[in-house]
Amino acid sequence: MEKNISRRNFIVGGAATLLAGLGVSRLSDVEGSGAPTGLIQHPEDEGHDGFGMVGAVDPERNGFDPLEILVDWDHGSVSQLPNGQTLREYQIVAVDKEIEVAPGITFPAWTYNGRVPGPTIRCTEGDRIRINFVNAGSHPHTIHFHGIHPFEMDGVPGAGAGEIGVGQTTVYEFDAEPFGCHLYHCHAVPLKRHIHKGLYGAFIVDPKEGRPPARELMMIMNGFDTNFDGGNEIYAVNTVGFEYARRPIPAKVGELIRLYLINITEFDPINSFHLHAEFFDYYDHGTTLKPTLKTVDTIMQAQAQRGILEFRYRWPGKYMFHAHVSEFAELGWMGNFNIVEQEDFEQALAESGLDQSWDERALNGSSLDR
Amino acid sequence: MSEKHKSNPENTSPISTSGKILLALFPLLALGAVLAYIVLTGAGLTELSGPPVEAISVERITLPRPGLIELKVVNDGPQPVSIAQVIVDEAYWAFSAEPSTTLPRLGQATIRVPYPWVREEAHVLTLITSLGATFEAEVPVAVESPQPSASLFLRFGLVGIYVGVVPVALGVLWFPLMKRLSQRWMNYILSLTIGLLIYLAVGTWLDAIEFAEELPAFWQGVPLVVFVALLSLGTLLALGSIRGRSGDVLSTAYLLALGIGLHNLGEGLAIGAAFALGEAALGTFLVLGFTLHNITEGVGISAPLVQKPPKVTHFIGLVALAGAPAILGTWLGGFAFNPVLATIFLSVGVGAILQVVWEVGKLVARSSESTGNALFNPVNLAGLATGIAIMYFTAFLVKF
Numbered sequence: 001m002e003k004n005i006s007r008r009n010f011i012v013g014g015a016a017t018l019l020a021g022l023g024v025s026r027l028s029d030v031e032g033s034g035a036p037t038g039l040i041q042h043p044e045d046e047g048h049d050g051f052g053m054v055g056a057v058d059p060e061r062n063g064f065d066p067l068e069i070l071v072d073w074d075h076g077s078v079s080q081l082p083n084g085q086t087l088r089e090y091q092i093v094a095v096d097k098e099i100e101v102a103p104g105i106t107f108p109a110w111t112y113n114g115r116v117p118g119p120t121i122r123c124t125e126g127d128r129i130r131i132n133f134v135n136a137g138s139h140p141h142t143i144h145f146h147g148i149h150p151f152e153m154d155g156v157p158g159a160g161a162g163e164i165g166v167g168q169t170t171v172y173e174f175d176a177e178p179f180g181c182h183l184y185h186c187h188a189v190p191l192k193r194h195i196h197k198g199l200y201g202a203f204i205v206d207p208k209e210g211r212p213p214a215r216e217l218m219m220i221m222n223g224f225d226t227n228f229d230g231g232n233e234i235y236a237v238n239t240v241g242f243e244y245a246r247r248p249i250p251a252k253v254g255e256l257i258r259l260y261l262i263n264i265t266e267f268d269p270i271n272s273f274h275l276h277a278e279f280f281d282y283y284d285h286g287t288t289l290k291p292t293l294k295t296v297d298t299i300m301q302a303q304a305q306r307g308i309l310e311f312r313y314r315w316p317g318k319y320m321f322h323a324h325v326s327e328f329a330e331l332g333w334m335g336n337f338n339i340v341e342q343e344d345f346e347q348a349l350a351e352s353g354l355d356q357s358w359d360e361r362a363l364n365g366s367s368l369d370r
Numbered sequence: 371m372s373e374k375h376k377s378n379p380e381n382t383s384p385i386s387t388s389g390k391i392l393l394a395l396f397p398l399l400a401l402g403a404v405l406a407y408i409v410l411t412g413a414g415l416t417e418l419s420g421p422p423v424e425a426i427s428v429e430r431i432t433l434p435r436p437g438l439i440e441l442k443v444v445n446d447g448p449q450p451v452s453i454a455q456v457i458v459d460e461a462y463w464a465f466s467a468e469p470s471t472t473l474p475r476l477g478q479a480t481i482r483v484p485y486p487w488v489r490e491e492a493h494v495l496t497l498i499t500s501l502g503a504t505f506e507a508e509v510p511v512a513v514e515s516p517q518p519s520a521s522l523f524l525r526f527g528l529v530g531i532y533v534g535v536v537p538v539a540l541g542v543l544w545f546p547l548m549k550r551l552s553q554r555w556m557n558y559i560l561s562l563t564i565g566l567l568i569y570l571a572v573g574t575w576l577d578a579i580e581f582a583e584e585l586p587a588f589w590q591g592v593p594l595v596v597f598v599a600l601l602s603l604g605t606l607l608a609l610g611s612i613r614g615r616s617g618d619v620l621s622t623a624y625l626l627a628l629g630i631g632l633h634n635l636g637e638g639l640a641i642g643a644a645f646a647l648g649e650a651a652l653g654t655f656l657v658l659g660f661t662l663h664n665i666t667e668g669v670g671i672s673a674p675l676v677q678k679p680p681k682v683t684h685f686i687g688l689v690a691l692a693g694a695p696a697i698l699g700t701w702l703g704g705f706a707f708n709p710v711l712a713t714i715f716l717s718v719g720v721g722a723i724l725q726v727v728w729e730v731g732k733l734v735a736r737s738s739e740s741t742g743n744a745l746f747n748p749v750n751l752a753g754l755a756t757g758i759a760i761m762y763f764t765a766f767l768v769k770f
Contacts, residue, residue, distance in 0.1 A: 050464045050484040102462075104454030104471075104500050177403050226502020233457070233498060241462070330461030 051330070057240045062100050063326040066238040067247055067354060070217045071361040073122040073204070075370045076129075077362030085175075086127045092118065094137040094164075094186070094199065101224045102234050102241040102332060109198035110137055110186070116239045117220045117264075118184075118201030124367045125179040125208050131172040135164045141194065144187035145203055146304065149174035156187040163188045172257035179207040180234070181260045181286030181306045196225055196232075196266035198239075198348035204260055206367050207289060214310065216365035217249065221263045221271045221301070221323070221333065231267055234332045235323065241332025248318055248338035250359075251347035257337075260286070263301035271333075272300040273309070274324040280311035298324050313339040423500050424451045426473070427586040428507040430707060431495070432515040433487060441481040441495065441507060444475035446586030457496040457504075458485045476588060480529045487512045516645060518705050526642060526700045532695025533641065533660040534634040539689045540661075541668015546667075548676050553741050556676055558753040560734045563670035564727055565757020567629070570667075571723040573765075574633045575599070577640070578716035581709050589710060602721030610729065619674045620684065622733070626674065626726040627691040630667045632719030634692065636712070638699020643707045659767025666760050667692060674733055 059065035076088030090323045092112050099116060112118025123129060135141050140163035144155035152160030154172045161170040186199035202218050222239060223232030234241045251257055259280075263271040274297060281291035282299050286308040293299065299307065313319065322334035340348045349359060385393075407413060426446030432440045439458070445451045452472045456465040465483045473479050487493055493509040516522050548559055578599070582591025606625060637660070671688050702708070735745045741751075 050486070051461065051464045052464060054464055055454075102455060104452065105498060105502055106500060107502055218748060224502070226498065227504045229504075233496075233504060327460045331457070332462065 005176070017252060028245055052245065053103050053242050053332070056246060057100045057103050057243065063097075063155075064113075065238075066236075066240045066243040067236045067249070067352060068358070069115070069117065069120070070219065070249065071358060071365065072120060073361065073365050073367070074119040075122055075367050078370060081128055086124065087130060088121075088123050088127050089130045089132065090121060091132050091134070092143065093134045094141040096137050099198070099239070101226070101236070101239055105226060105234065107224050107226055107313075108142070109197075110139070110194065111198050112143075112201055114196035116200075117222065120202040120204065120218050121184070122202075122204045122206070122365065123176045124206045124366045125177055127367075129172075129174055129175045129176050132167045132169065133164060133172060135166055138166060139194075140165050140188050141186045141199060142188050143172055143184050145172070145174070145184045146182040147174065147178045147203065147205070154187075155184075157189060172367075176205045178287050179205045181262065181283075181308050183262045183304060183306060184263065185264065185304075192266055195264065196223070198222075200264045202262055204286075204365075204367075209289075210366055210368050211258065211289070212256060213363070214258035215251055215362045216258045216260065217362065218260045219262070221261070221265050221273070223265045223267070223328075223333075225267065232265070232331070234331045235265065235271075235328040237335065243336060244335025247352040248336035250338050250340065250345060250350075250352055250354065251313070251337055252345055253314065253316055254312055257309075257311055257313075259311075260306070261301070261309055262306035263303055265303060265328075268325075268328070270300050270302055270325070271296060271328065272324045274298040274322060275309070275311065276320040277317070278311050278313055278319065280309045283308040283310075296313070313337070316340050316344070375378045376524040378661030381588065383699050387610070390422070397739050412615055422449060422501060423447055424449070424501060424503045425587065426451055426453070426497060426499070426505040428497075428505065429478075429586070429709065431507055433509065433512055434515055434517065436489075436514065437484055437486050439483045439485050439487060439493070439495065439509070441483070441497075442478065443473070443481060443497070443505075444478045444586050445475055446588050448475060450474050450477075452500040453479070453481065454500045456481065456483055457498060458483060459493055461749075467478075480549065489513060494498045512691075516704050522704075523701065526645075526696050526704050529641060530694075530700040531636050533637060533664065533700075535689060535693030537661045537664035538634075538668040538671065541665045541670070542672045542685055542689055544669055545672040545675070545679075545685070548673060549679060553737060554749055556673075557734055557737055557741070558749050558756075559669065559673050559676075560730055560737070561750040561753025562666075562757035562760075563673045564734065565729050565754040565759075566666050566670050566761055567626075567727045567730065568759075569758050569761035570630065570633045571720055571727065574716050574723060575637055577636050578713055578720060579712040580717065581675075585709055585713060589713075591713060594713060598714055598717035599654075599720040599724070602718045603724050604721075606722060606725035607728065610725070619678050619733070620680050621731045622674045622726065623671055623680075623684075623688055624691065625729065627671050627688045627717060628690040629722035629726050630671065631695040632715055632722055634664070634667075635695035635699040636719060638696040639703035639707070639712050639715075640699075642700040642703025642705070645704050659764070663764040663768055664693075666757070666764075674730060677733075683694045 018104050074090065076090045079087045079089070081087050095114055097109055097111045097114050098106050099109045099111070109116050121129070131143060133143055137298050142155040142157070142163055153172050153278055154160065155172060157163050182203040182205060184201055184203045186194040188194045200220065200222070202220060204218070218238040223236070224234045225231060226233040239246065261273055265271045278295045279295045282293040282296055284292040284307045286306070292309075301307070316339050318336045318338050320334065320336050322329040338348045340353070349355065425445065426447045427444050428441055429444055430442040434440055450472055453467060454471070456463050463483050463485050465481055468480045470479065481497070483495065485493070487509065489512055491512055493512055495507045495509070497505045497507070548556065551559065578595045579592060582595045585591040668689070671692055672685070702711070734750060738745050738747065738750060
């Protein structure tokens with residue numbers, strides 16, 4: 001309707017002289033709207049609470065919880081090879097699944113193991129990784145690891161097993177190197193669709209000497225093009241828009257927080273991460289033990305770029321973190337840390353629906369002893 | 371046919387009234403059975419059912435006060451739609467929906483978004499459904515929507531008077547001059563009136579189509595315009611034939627005034643609605659433009675009356691009928707815009723104007739005949755061209 005009227009613009013642009021003498025002066029200056037031009041006008045009753053989404057996503061129904069995904073390191077089933085090398089075996093099944101990416105909005109996803117992102121594969125540098133891959137989806141898929149491996153294990157069409165057809169299986173096997181914060185994703189064609197439909201996950205390789213103890217969290221920045229117009233309607237970390245704003249991530253004052261951050265956002269060239277009220281050290285790709293960037297509060301990542309962030313909070317508070325692409329932030333990629341004193345930590349866990357085991361996994365992510 | 375039946379009574383089946391009712395009902399009962407079968411069993415068509423198709427049409431956006439945007443939406447798709455979230459300017463925003471976020475087919479809802487819109491700037495709202503489909507609505511220039519108040523009512527009314535009543539009344543003031551014109555020149559003026567009417571018919575038609583194309587799909591907007599226009603044309607022609615072949619010029623003048631009135635109603639609607647959407651800056655220039663543009667309408671209304679001048683009160687009635695709808699249109703457009711009614715009014719207007727083209731055309735034909743000229747003589751043709759040209763060029767003042 002409004003389009004209709006906007007085409008009737010024969011009324012637009014009439015001379016500035018209003019019909020003062022004829023009694024129709026100030027006609028466009030309707031009662032109550034006399035606020036100065038350009039000022040943001042705030043609603044009287046709703047306050048600033050209008051921002052955000054209505055409702056909540058049910059993790060039970062989705063089969064995965066973004067809060068759990070932060071810390072659910074998958075070390076695989078561990079055994080020793082005759083040469084003494086650690087073997088980690090994983091079962092990954094590609095399966096179509098409708099997931100709820102924002103309250104009330106479903107997305108026909110393609111998933112690894114029924115979740116987006118897929119399982120967080122965590123191992124130590126030099127481990128032998130064996131992935132038993134089953135394609136139970138409706139299109140050919142692959143798993144392409146960002147890491148060092150032989151050509152046949154690259155998980156792309158034309159290399160090794162190539163695209164794995166529907167109902168087919170394959171095994172990807174290689175040594176985990178280099179250490180760092182990596183990722184894996186489907187590399188079947190068309191690539192764009194196979195990625196944005198949800199086929200990706202974190203691949204974290206711990207250095208042999210380990211990293212200092214810390215509260216560790218894994219975040220994949222992603223987006224969902226729900227109307228398939230080549231642009232995302234929803235941005236998030238770990239899939240559900242605004243979930244960490246609704247259920248802040250608990251942490252303690254003074255403790256080291258280590259964030260494995262990966263960008264898989266499709267369609268947009270760049271995503272970014274901004275931490276409020278604190279600065280962090282950044283290890284690009286996580287392939288060094290010394291920071292590649294010191295004392296920053298914003299970093300940007302191209303697609304598939306990733307890195308490790310380390311920081312400590314000095315004071316309690318609900319500190320925001322978000323993409324400093326405001327559009328992404330307001331379309332769902334925004335969350336909070338709930339930094340509390342030791343004595344308030346249990347309550348902070350409970351407020352976000354988490355328990356002691358979540359805390360244990362956050363504090364013991366390393367694969368060194370497993 | 372019926373004559374024939376009467377002459378062959380043996381052909382009429384000896385059947386009682388209740389029997390006839392049964393015969394009439396039987397196909398309906400069979401239809402009910404078929405429908406029940408399809409609904410209950412799927413009739414073997416379940417394999418044909420495709421993916422869900424969602425459609426939402428935004429009927430009206432208003433900004434009732436600072437910090438609030440209100441949308442009226444209707445589901446014109448084939449199945450229920452759930453509005454899961456609302457995005458304003460690429461940011462998710464809280465909202466409420468009355469009566470529900472789920473709209474059945476043809477169901478309506480009012481969506482309220484507490485968004486701090488910025489005066490005189492543009493905003494885009496995106497409704498996102500449970501299946502992730504998106505529907506956009508635009509606020510081209512944000513200003514607070516007019517709320518009905520005595521003073522605004524009055525001011526809108528004044529605009530209607532300047533745009534509708536004043537020019538028509540001024541045009542009628544040429545009547546004394548027209549009475550003194552020769553038959554030849556009178557034919558020129560009547561032809562000019564036909565030119566004016568043709569211009570108005572085209573303009574009203576285009577306006578009606580514009581509204582129609584924006585209507586929710588189930589209204590079948592463009593066919594609606596065609597049928598309503600044809601129906602009103604047919605009805606008015608039938609009424610004319612009842613009046614008798616000669617046709618009384620006063621009633622022709624009233625029909626002419628009615629047609630022009632419906633056209634002016636459309637103009638008023640557009641002006642009022644543009645105000646409501648913050649698109650209008652009604653300058654002196656524009657009102658002057660409308661006055662000039664519409665003054666020819668007054669000439670048109672009174673031209674047929676030259677042959678038989680009526681009482682002065684009739685002129686007042688004619689001016690009111692042709693001009694006052696602009697006031698009503700401004701009010702409706704500003705306070706309670708309804709695109710369906712607008713489409714119907716304008717379509718009736720098209721039919722009405724075409725009917726008067728026919729009536730005035732007959733007047734010119736008779737009058738030309740009486741002076742021994744052909745209908746399409748140079749004077750008549752010049753009048754027609756002048757009428758169209760005046761309307762066309764004065765429209766430069768009001769079209770931007």
